Amino acid sequence: MSTEISWEEHYKNATDRLPWDIGTPAPELQDAFKELKLQGKPVLEIGCGTGTNAIWMAQQNCKVVATDISPTAIEQAKAKTSEAKADVDYVLADICETPAVKDGAVDFVFDRGVYHVMSPEKRSVFAKRVADSLSSGGYWLCLAGSKDEVRENPEVGPPQLSAVEVLEPMEKFFEIHKLERAHFFLPNGTKHVAWLVLVKKR
Numbered sequence: 001m002s003t004e005i006s007w008e009e010h011y012k013n014a015t016d017r018l019p020w021d022i023g024t025p026a027p028e029l030q031d032a033f034k035e036l037k038l039q040g041k042p043v044l045e046i047g048c049g050t051g052t053n054a055i056w057m058a059q060q061n062c063k064v065v066a067t068d069i070s071p072t073a074i075e076q077a078k079a080k081t082s083e084a085k086a087d088v089d090y091v092l093a094d095i096c097e098t099p100a101v102k103d104g105a106v107d108f109v110f111d112r113g114v115y116h117v118m119s120p121e122k123r124s125v126f127a128k129r130v131a132d133s134l135s136s137g138g139y140w141l142c143l144a145g146s147k148d149e150v151r152e153n154p155e156v157g158p159p160q161l162s163a164v165e166v167l168e169p170m171e172k173f174f175e176i177h178k179l180e181r182a183h184f185f186l187p188n189g190t191k192h193v194a195w196l197v198l199v200k201k202r
């Protein structure tokens with residue numbers, strides 16, 4: 001089964017909200033907007049899922065491109081965007097295969113739980129794709145599962161990366177501005193330890 005089928009199957013077969021789909025804009029994204037003064041800037045979200053964060057960025061007057069590999073996720077995101085009367089340009093694509101924007105087109109890239117699902121080889125491709133998409137000095141905010149969480153069942157929860165695994169593919173293209181312990185809060189009230197990573201294009 002290809003990765004594309006499995007993500008699509010998740011969205012297509014969901015009978016309830018998917019574990020990562022919290023339905024409210026990520027607080028880490030809102031903090032980054034304040035810190036970096038991103039209102040009104042061109043931005044890209046990779047792996048946007050059902051569009052909650054893309055819509056929020058559009059509501060901050062940003063020119064938003066949002067991409068996902070799942071047709072059903074994009075369909076749901078478009079419906080939510082139209083309901084919110086927001087303006088987001090959605091692109092159905094595998095980000096490792098196809099660029100979502102022209103080189104240097106955006107000042108900020110957001111990924112919540114997408115880079116961390118990639119194989120080590122794909123993480124390097126992903127990091128280069130983000131760097132290519134960004135203008136000089138642009139930022140990437142990445143939220144990724146952390147190995148620091150001790151689990152009874154390692155299969156339950158997001159992928160778990162060490163700090164080195166997260167940063168190593170990034171360092172060739174980015175200065176590391178922030179690496180912090182954070183959390184993914186799930187709709188069912190549980191949480192998982194995560195990395196908050198803010199990097200700046202060299």
Ligand SMILES: C[S@@+](CC[C@H](N)C(=O)[O-])C[C@H]1O[C@@H](n2cnc3c(N)ncnc32)[C@H](O)[C@@H]1O
Pocket residue numbers: 003007008020021022046047048049050067068069070073093094095096111112113114117
């Ligand atoms: C864990 S979910 C997170 C979704 C969203 N960022 C959120 O926080 O709700 C990972 C998302 O990445 C998308 N995805 C996985 N591989 C991808 C790829 N190669 N290119 C684009 N999107 C991808 C999946 O379809 C899924 O929507």
